[in-house]
Amino acid sequence: MVESFFSLVGLVFLVFFLVRMTGNPADLYLPESASQQTRMEFNQLHGLNDPILVQFGRFASQLARLDLGDSMREGRPAIDIVTEAYPTSLKLAAVTMILAVLLSILIGVWAAYRPAGPFDRVATILSLGGASAPNFWVALTLISIFSVGFRLLPTSGTGGPIYWVLPVVVLILQPFGVLVVVVRQAVMTALDSPYIRTARAKGAREASILFVHALRNASLPIVTTAGTLAIGFINGSVIVESIFGWPGVGKLMIHSILMRDFAVVQAVVVVTAVAIFSFNIVIDLIYALLDPRIRYR
Amino acid sequence: MNEDTVLEIKDLTVEFRSGNECVKAVNGISYCVKAGETFAIVGESGSGKTVSTMALMRLLPVPPAVIKASQITFKGQDLLNMPRNDWRHVSGNKISMVFQDALAALNPVYSVGWQISEMFRIHRRLDRAEIERRTVDLLSKVGIPEPRQRLHEYPHQLSGGMRQRAMIAMAIALKPDLLIADEPTTALDVTIQAQIMGLLKDLRDETGMSLILITHDLGVVAETADRVAIMYAGRIMETGSIRDVLNTPTHPYTLGLLNSRPQAHRRGEPLQPICGSPPNLAHIPSGCAFFPRCQHADALCREMTPTGVEVSPGHFVACHSIKTRTQFAAAKQNSSPVPV
């Protein structure tokens, strides 16, 4: 755990340097006709004239005070901008992930129970499709059909439940596809174990055997995969937020990079790193909850 | 048919089919178990002793397994064609099973108490307090110290002997009429073995339940069983009371088994194993399965599968050569096919 903390710290500092290399923000924020003098003043104002190590020192000390600087674009503290954008992304991620886990368990367990049966085939097709479909294409196609064609769903924007339908459907494909395979595999392994035979001999109902006896034993690999997918969500959500116009972290990130808003980019990276770190701790706790053998080592 | 016959099995066959292959794990066995008695099934690995009881308990995956029998009755009820839902009420409740390796057979992620009390949750309507009370009682009945504490412990936290006791507690929770114990002591030390077998005996005496004991260990059988069946290559070779079979073993296989044990009074002498190895169950030849390894065999043994010959009341042997052997010069010529 200590190691992963240092990893993420290393990453943040790495990004600091990288971001500085994307060019001079003055070019973007000042009109082209601005004089050299104006540029100098701009740079001085934002501390960009100082040698890079001095800038880094300033960044580090500010970080220690949890001050991530001000956004160049909006003139507000960067941390505020980031924390405003995060809930949107988190909500979308949470809803999608919960749905993905529930659906994949339902279908995956049944597929494991009746291998080569209809559910198994459906599961295989869905998972292959989910892993292969480019999410932006699915998004645009669905928009064509349901928004433009049938006028059933909005093309973009946030709001009531109806605005969630398409983004969630697009975002859920990949995690569902991966999870279904993992669930099926893990449950099949569990079902082959001797304790399932004991449970049958006890007269337990089939549903209980699947969802109580087998599933709990299968849960570790499922949780591991779900955890990895959740972190990777930020990738997919960049595209979904961009297409559907959701003001989340992904969209913020693209904008900030294109606009060379250093402070915001750094802030996003720092907050994301912290989030990932905390998330991993939560996953470890869940492990211990699920498997007593880990608990009582 | 006796009124105190608890279980009766006739012509049970279990095959495993995959592709073109057909493995005959159990090849037409019949036996019965009376109330309160301990019936031991003895045989080496691959003899079909475990598979036959798994088939009975519906624990075999049905394709690839194919189970056939002319009769399986439990206290008068037909088990063979009993619908799944009805069977679920019998399994664990009236007929219960204890498995060999308790660490593997117990679910690692649930506490021992949870698994035992699951029996009540499945088959009885009781409130939680009552269930907990009964579970604690069971744990102490099987000789587990500090039962209240053990309730919340997990299988990996208990010792081998404790785990086996816990499994037994689970199996007898609902006071079944018949308990099947599949090699209950094989994975344990000798001293623990004795304790577990003693426990089973006590439980049997106390509740009057019948016990089917599956084992390869003749010593365990001698101490605990009333009657015994010797299985080889999916068939029963000899069956009868303990006294009959162990004192006057008749089938060449039984003789071989008894002779091959290390015995104190023959110390210093070389061991006498049975030559050869068990047959490939996918290609069982006609005739007696033991033929290739038998010292008393003749041509008839290769042609015809022997049926049970009653050499003395209740003592059946499936062998052609009895008549030609001096031990039973006065054996009757009857061939009653199945002991009843």
Next chain:
Amino acid sequence: MTAIAQIDDGLIASDRKVAYWHFLVRDPLALISLVWIIVTLVAALIGPELLGQEAVRMSLKARNMSPRFGDGGWMDILGTDSLGRSILARIIVATRNTLGIALAASVSSMALGAIIGIIAGYVAGRVGKIIMQVSDIIQSFPSMLLAMIVLYILEPRAFNLVIVLAFTRLPVYIRVARAEVLELRERLFVDAARVMGSSSLMVILRHIAPMAAPTVITYWTVDVAFVMLSESGLSFLGIGIQPPDITWGLMVANARNYLEISWWQAFFPGLMIMLTTLSINILSSWARKVSDPLKRWKFKAVSA
């Protein structure tokens, strides 16, 4: 049918090839996938030469035409884009870049990752630990964010894209290769080779690498599809391939504004991506099923 039933694991090499062919033929899905991949490879190889002109021929008259078999003949069968260019031609021409980038990135990250992973596993100790730490850092961060930042510094070009994609996939190969090596290192034949005087490098090259290869290659097959999707995504966002180069992802991006009037512009290039990655995934899944002796037995049982 009987040929399959007679197959067991004591096959000699030529029998094995025949066996695989039999399995392939019997599984229509895998067969179709293979055919599709061959078609795309052919398109990648000769496409730009054959249809290069066609792909850039603009025509104001023929803008945003729906799929038809009209004046342009076969070329218009998938419609035209906002500049009147044949979508079919552009798709075929774009195959080279799309496949090329995906292959280049995945193969280089596999090669480099495997080497690093083998070193990490074989040498172990502090060096191994440090390698894994760095690998974890790279892996723990969402690759798209990383890619966006890096591409913006380096300016998006095909070459840089390949580097970035390869970089973000490195950790997976490092981890897999290292795991294989750790397991193999403990095996007797390694000790035997050492005792007989092989130097460490020889041991690695001759003994360990070949045994670790199948697993690594298995990951590669899954990875190619993933890299292709990543490139498409990045190009879609505008930070991947830049015009005048063309990939399927970029075609979809260009079509975004014309969704209402000509949906086919976005649909067909994206469909290509989907079909190609699907084929790769089907084939790799099939290959894994068939090369696993345990599962092949099940294969046998079901088909016989």
